[in-house]
Amino acid sequence: MQNNQQSELVYELEDKPPLLESLLAAIQHLLASFVAIVTPTLVIGGTLGLEAEVPYLISMALISSGLGTFIQAYQPFGIGAGMICIQGTSFTFLSVILSAGFFVKDAGGNEDDIMALIVTICFIGSFVQIGLSQVIPHIKHAVTPLVTGVVITSLGMSLIKVGVTDLAGGSDAENFGDPINLLLGLFVIAVIIVMNNVSNNWVRLSSIVIGLVSGIVAAMLMGQLNISDLSTSSVIALPHPLRYGFHFDLSFFIPLIFLFVITSVETTGDITANCVVSQQPIEGPTYIKRVKGGVLGDGVSSMIAALLNTFPNTTFSQNTGIIQLTGIASRYIGMYVAIILIFIGLFQGLGEILQQIPKPVLGGAVLIMFGTVAATGIKILASLQLDRRQVMIIAVSLGLGLGISMVPDVLERSPLIIQNIFNSAPATSGITAIILSFVLSPSSSEPS
Secondary structure (H helix, E strand, O other): OOOOOOOOOOEOOOOOOOHHHHHHHHHHHHHHHHHHHHHHHHHHHHHHOOOOOHHHHHHHHHHHHHHHHHHHHHOHHHOOOOOOOOEEEOHHHHHHHHHHHHHHHHOOOOHHHHHHHHHHHHHHHHHHHHHHOOOHHHHHHHOOHHHHHHHHHHHHHHHHHHHHHHHOOOOOOOOOOOHHHHHHHHHHHHHHHHHOOOOOHHHHHOHHHHHHHHHHHHHHHOOOOOHHHOOOOOOEOOOOOOOOOOOOOHHHHHHHHHHHHHHHHHHHHHHHHHHHHOOOOOOOHHHHHHHHHHHHHHHHHHHHHHHOOOOOEEEOOHHHHHHHHHOEOOOHHHHHHHHHHHHHHOEHHHHHHHHOOOHHHHHHHHHHHHHHHHHHHHHHHHOOOOOHHHHHHHHHHHHHHHHHHHOHHHHOOOOHHHHHHHOOHHHHHHHHHHHHHHHOOHHHOOOO
16 A cells, blocks of 8 residues: 655655755754764763773764665665665663673673673674564564553653763762753753754754754853863774674573564564655555565664674664655665765764763753653553553553662562563563563453
8 A cells, every 4th residue: 555645755765866955865864863873872881981982882883873774775685674764873772781781890890891791792682683574563463552662661761860860960970960060951951942842843853963062062151161171083983893802691681682672663663654754655565575674674783783892773763754854755865874974983083072072961962862762652652542451561560660770679689680681671661561461361351
């Protein structure tokens, strides 16, 4: 079935727009996704104390995002959706990655040890998604919108603490909670809110970028950042596959498997939305082939990311809005975005500049981003016709997932493997939701 759009596309999927129009469209896609690509690395690096590695990791995140985006658009060997599916570092995996990192750190491991475990479980986990791509239509029957909504809600809510910590100055800051830090972070939030409510669509889509830039300027005016302190090197960041070594731990890999399932289902939804705005079929063999190729592309992109020592990738949903606004659905735009991402990723100085963004500025932006993730989950749940059974599933799943993440000591007497698996709020919430969905069959619930 061909989906009918009210407005005609300026350039359809297989069209090749002129160079200037292609570059302008590519820049819009980049503005909508750039902050989301680099932020998880900044959060992970800052939280786990990997400051020395962050510039290199940001470069690798950009390069792997570019390679993954190119694969999605170009479809080599049938891998990819053959559409503009911008790849970027996924927030979904943050909780498990941070748990694994703290585990190694608390055991006395150094930066290389932390990265070795994280990269290894992510690399092996990518093959889970590669395999899932071939059975994705069947997975959707188990991972329902109820489960997805619970996982996304718990993910966003569990990460809000990270944003608030940065907004106050960062966990190791001597002036943690200083009013000037709070004022700076709240200023960034206010700018993002204002920009997100203007009538111009381009400004709204770039609200996070504008908020960060405004925060940096404000920090300079407030004496919290000197432009002379913004030092960069001329280092070219060349990929060095698995430079930190290889270390596997099953207890952290198990929750990661579940999260790869969730992101596969999310990618299916993103590709479906992309098909709608690109005037492509949303059912039938062509659609199924495109979805399978897209999820496979996500898995390959995450595998490349792990080889390049960075974190799993996923298809970003915000770029679907750019297609709708520009009227340009040409998959060749994705190739332009990919080339730009790879090019800027080669310059490690960019990562060094981003790393010097004051914590309160980053915290204000991150707080909104994580809050938006939680709001997205709530929106999914609110779209369901909730009965007594589903409300009970949501209550127990969120209660256990968020409760354990807030009071991790509750598992301190449990076996280590149990601690590592259930220390992640989205994994605990999601696993609980799936189990209860089967145990509490619709027929056993009371009428609502």
